[in-house]
Amino acid sequence: MTQIITALSEVSDRYKALFVDLWGCVHNGITAYPEAVAALQSYRAQGGIVVLVTNSPKPRAGVGEQLTQFNVPTDAYDTIATSGDSARSAMFLGAVGEKVYFMGEWQRDAEFFEPLKLLEHPIHIERVPLDQAEGIVCCGPFDPHADPDVNRPDFLLAKQNGLKLLCANPDIVVDRGEVREWCAGALARLYTEMGGESLYFGKPHPPIYDLARRRLMALGTDVPDSEILVIGDGPHTDIAGGIGEGLDSLFITGGLAASETKTSYQPDPDALSRYLEMEKMDPTYSIGRLR
Template identity: 70%
Template structure:
């Protein structure tokens, strides 16, 4: 059974590194959470290493710029691993071909389509209409407020052509301030349910954890698996991913699951237990908000 804690400080000395989610943990899509920022600063001051592990389709450079806009300072983290970078690496290896149909507002981070130096002989990616595509690159919905089912006609055509869909963000929904929006993961889930093939590179899937470990290694950190704590508010992404990687986890219930688990600032034990039973999962620790 999960242990409800009041502060990261209660358990931080047990871990040399933390894989920390962003949306719902360090910021709400508009502004930073001051208590969470201070928690990361304290953790780093005590010798811990913070790798931000996010399902953002942006490059790590793009995420770094976004964090600055939201008020998350650079001294709150050491490195960034994004679903976008993991997906980009696969894209430039040609997993969905060279002519791709791009879904989402990719103009906000054109760095997604800039070749990666770490890929030898990257394929040349060209954005084309769906009827000319060899595959789909989904960085998000065209309209994050529209039900994913609006994409059914295009997905039926794509499935009949045998196109694979590269999902740059496996999140189903995200809360931007007080508004809940659909993410690329909702579209990929629909495409899979319709019989199409979706390729995932963010949490809870292994590629992004491999990238996060490589980010740690690049910092000169030799950290054992038992010394890494995964922190996040996504029960199906952060917690499920941690369990799949045999990592301890700290579940932030005040994010996506607040409605199901909270009566106040901290999760209600009975509601939390019922929620975790429904989700058939078991985080190591639970807290209302990262602090």
């Protein structure tokens, strides 16, 4: 049974590092949550390490720039691991071929296709129309407010042609302020349901946790899994991923599941219990908001 806490500081001294989700935990897609920022700053001031682990399709540098725009100060974290970084590596290694059909917002996602200098022999990626593609690279929907079903005709053709879909962001939805938007994960889920093959690299799948651990070790610190706490508001991404990796987890109930858990300042214990039972999730701790 999850333990409801009122502040990160109640349990943070048990952990040397945090793997912290961004959207819904540290910011709302528009601006930072001041209490969350203060909690992370305090944790770092006491010697803890904060790794931001996000399903953003952006590379690490792009997420850092976005955080500055959202008023998240750099002293609130140590490093960043993104789904985009993991997915880009796979793309440039040829996971979905050289000729790819791109799904997303080009103005936002163009940096996903910038050459990856860390690889010795990256392949050349060419964006082409769907009927000429060897695979699909999905950073998100063309319209985040449109039902994913609008993609069925294209997905039917892609499945018939045997294309794999590389999903750069496994999130199904996010809340940008008060507005809910579809993410790449919703499209990948639909493609899989239609019989296509989707490749995932973000939470809750192992590649992003491998990357997060490498980023942690690059800081010169070898932290055992027993001293890492995963924090997030996504039951099927953050919490499921943490549990799958054998890591303790802190569920932010005031994010995607705010209504189901009846969270205002804190979750209603009975509503939280019913929700976790329904979702078959057992996070180590739960809290209304990161504070």
